[in-house]
Amino acid sequence: MTESPRETPSESAPGPVPEASPGGLRTTVAAAFEDPAYLAAVVDLLGAIGYGEMSAFERLAEDAKLAPDLADKAELARMASTEFGHFEKLRDRLVELGVDPFEAMEPFRVPFDAFHARTGPADWLEGLVKAYVGDGLAADFYREIAAFVDSGTRDLIIESLADAGQSRFVVDRVRRAIAEDPRVGGRLALWGRRLMGEALAQAQRVAAERDALSALLSGGVDRPALDLAGIGRLFTRLTENHSLRMQALGLAA
């Protein structure tokens, strides 16, 4: 995933969270997981990120074919392998939680596949921009939600979203291409906007279909709700970070 211009969720993100016991899941199941609604929400969250990582693996492996040379191809293959490593950790945690990891991921197949079907890159540069902008947006969004879960789950999510080295590589390649032919910048700026639009469309679909995930944001007995103003601020942060990434690429947001 992508190094976010803002590394952690903003301080204005609602914070208090039930902490997992240090003994880990197996010995002392965190009280939070005894709440079926909370467990369902975490399973949904890990399922969504897990399927997203598998999707990222597939997309990066596919984009590797477009690489201009073997060194760049190896760089994309490395990123793909890193994403797959994240997938494995999320899958293992789902198994620890006592659920079938593939069932947990299944509900997210359609929205993720739809996103990728609508945003198939036409060339190497579009693929790079998608890896950087798309993964960055997803990572920001998951980090925001991670503020609402126990620390064990949160740590796993943050780790899964760690930059697989995309940022520096993509920024370098895209800036170099724009320097060689400035017209490339206009085309890629449009592409970036389209990626943002398609990602938001699929995120809304998930929010509408996955009650447990949405309920997480609506709070619980010991968890504060994210009110309308909070949701507004969340979208502002996501949009700002997206703009910062576009700037880093040398593109108009």
Place this chain on the structure above:
Amino acid sequence: MTESPRETPSESAPGPVPEASPGGLRTTVAAAFEDPAYLAAVVDLLGAIGYGEMSAFERLAEDAKLAPDLADKAELARMASTEFGHFEKLRDRLVELGVDPFEAMEPFRVPFDAFHARTGPADWLEGLVKAYVGDGLAADFYREIAAFVDSGTRDLIIESLADAGQSRFVVDRVRRAIAEDPRVGGRLALWGRRLMGEALAQAQRVAAERDALSALLSGGVDRPALDLAGIGRLFTRLTENHSLRMQALGLAA
């Protein structure tokens, strides 16, 4: 790569080999590497295996798309990531040897790509058989050649050829498919023969074009040559192992 029915090169394979000093390449460059012909042969060998691993990564990632479900897809993605890990080690060793790893791999791009272009699997099962039979054949061949190189290089090669878990998974899936529909067995048996034929055609091409590699088999000052009878025995071993793999899959060789 694939668990060979015969794990190590046959005892009849010519053995004596200049040993690398235990101190490693950097501190005490093995005497063998001072021979430019030997160095060129090892660079060719590592380049060929390295490009092969990258090819295997791409092919497995591609075949993952054909998987009937997410669990099987994850299994192929895991194999792909393992192959990429092998690629990285081979690339690092080439750098240690003072050569550009991508230049070293470049000569093998055409034959490997040609092999894959001619053997694009039509479905999930053909992809599985190709992973098992193709990688198994390549692994056997490299293990045979590894008998002619220093122990440091040999260990790296053997490690790169370690089974990424293909064997059990592929054998299980293919046997299950044949049990469900025996006609599948006939089609896959033909497919296995075609893979063998195409692999041998590309291997001959490499042997004809890469003098350094071929020279390795012809021996050197302190290395015995592989004579015509030896080459005959080598092909017999490769063919026998191929038959054993086909049998393991429940297919007529």
